[in-house]
Amino acid sequence: xxxTSAPAGRAAPGNGQPGVRSWLLGINPAAKLxxxxxISFGLIPAVDPVTGGIVLAVTxxxxxxxxxxxxxxxxxxxxxxxxxxxxxxxxxLYGEEGLWGASGAAVRILAIALPGMLAAVSSxxxxxxxxxxQRLKVPERPAMGVLAALRLVPLxxxxxxxxxxxxxxxxxxxxxNPLAALSIFFGKLFALLVRAVRTGTLLxxxxxxxxxGTGPRSHARVSRWRLADTVLxxxxxxxxxxxxxxxxxxxxxxLLFT
Numbered sequence: 553x554x555x556t557s558a559p560a561g562r563a564a565p566g567n568g569q570p571g572v573r574s575w576l577l578g579i580n581p582a583a584k585l586x587x588x589x590x591i592s593f594g595l596i597p598a599v600d601p602v603t604g605g606i607v608l609a610v611t612x613x614x615x616x617x618x619x620x621x622x623x624x625x626x627x628x629x630x631x632x633x634x635x636x637x638x639x640x641x642x643x644x645l646y647g648e649e650g651l652w653g654a655s656g657a658a659v660r661i662l663a664i665a666l667p668g669m670l671a672a673v674s675s676x677x678x679x680x681x682x683x684x685x686q687r688l689k690v691p692e693r694p695a696m697g698v699l700a701a702l703r704l705v706p707l708x709x710x711x712x713x714x715x716x717x718x719x720x721x722x723x724x725x726x727x728x729n730p731l732a733a734l735s736i737f738f739g740k741l742f743a744l745l746v747r748a749v750r751t752g753t754l755l756x757x758x759x760x761x762x763x764x765g766t767g768p769r770s771h772a773r774v775s776r777w778r779l780a781d782t783v784l785x786x787x788x789x790x791x792x793x794x795x796x797x798x799x800x801x802x803x804x805x806x807l808l809f810t
Contacts, residue, residue, distance in 0.1 A: 574619030576674045582683035583781035584671035587788035592664045594792040598799070600806040601656040606795040608663035611670065618674045628669065636662045656806070667788075677702035682775040692769060693759075700755055708748060715743045 576584070591611070595604055615625065640658035647653050675683075681699035684690040724736060799805040 575617040576614060576670065577619040578780065579674075579784055580683055580687065580775060580777055580781040581671070581675040581680040582687035582775065583777070583784050584675060585683075585688070587784050588667035588671040590785070590788045591667045591792060595660060595664050597808045598796065598805065599653070599656050599660060599808050600799060600804050601652070601659045602802060602804040603795045603799040604656065604660040604663040606798060607791060608659055608666060610791055611663065611666045614670060618670055620673055624673065628673065632662070632665065632669070635665065678773075679775070682771060682773055686771065686775040687777060696759060700759075704748075704751065704755075707751070708744065711747050712740070712744055715740045715747075 591607060595607060598604060620628075636658045639661050640654050643649070643654035643657040644651060647657070649656070677699050680702070681695050684695040684698065685692055719736065719740065796805065
């Protein structure tokens with residue numbers, strides 16, 4: 553087994569070490585989570601488009617250094633852009649602030665979501681679980697649950713394809729009938745839910761049999777905190793402070809409860 557191979561959707565770094573183009577891969581997942589939480593919670597009070605726009609623009613500059621390949625970025629950008637567009641349209645049609653308020657809401661939600669997305673897709677699931685337990689002192693049971701959930705995502709995708717092929721083999725096709733297509737979709741969704749519950753039950757039983765969460769355990773790998781991790785957390789605080797300062801200087805800053 554090649555232990556240095558990059559997870560799906562991420563560029564493989566040369567010689568097992570992250571390069572400049574995949575700099576974010578070498579950051580401790582705990583540092584990325586802390587930075588994402590700092591930015592996300594820090595942007596909640598700001599409802600103007602300038603504050604969120606500054607954070608969104610600077611965070612977007614990290615995309616080329618995230619190690620994520622172009623195909624994955626393209627797939628992730630579709631729901632991300634739809635989220636921003638739908639927020640903008642809803643606030644424009646039903647909000648009271650007009651175009652400025654709708655733009656602020658859309659930019660704000662994108663600026664809050666992007667750091668978390670970057671932290672998730674640029675972190676290996678095992679490294680993330682190690683960082684949660686060793687650095688953030690999360691109890692082992694929920695940390696291993698996060699790891700198991702991330703590892704089971706591809707399995708659920710395979711099970712969805714299996715359910716689809718099984719129904720097609722039985723002649724359950726919707727054709728051009730949208731109501732039949734909707735009924736078949738919810739039927740497949742229920743079947744996937746049943747499989748997910750069964751898989752989760754088996755996994756929980758296996759983890760209990762291995763005494764997860766009953767006491768201290770040793771760790772196969774050490775989650776190390778480096779200077780770059782501290783720099784990333786400090787940079788997130790500076791970015792947030794700079795965004796508020798620039799917005800206040802321009803006179804565009806508008807807070808949620810004012």
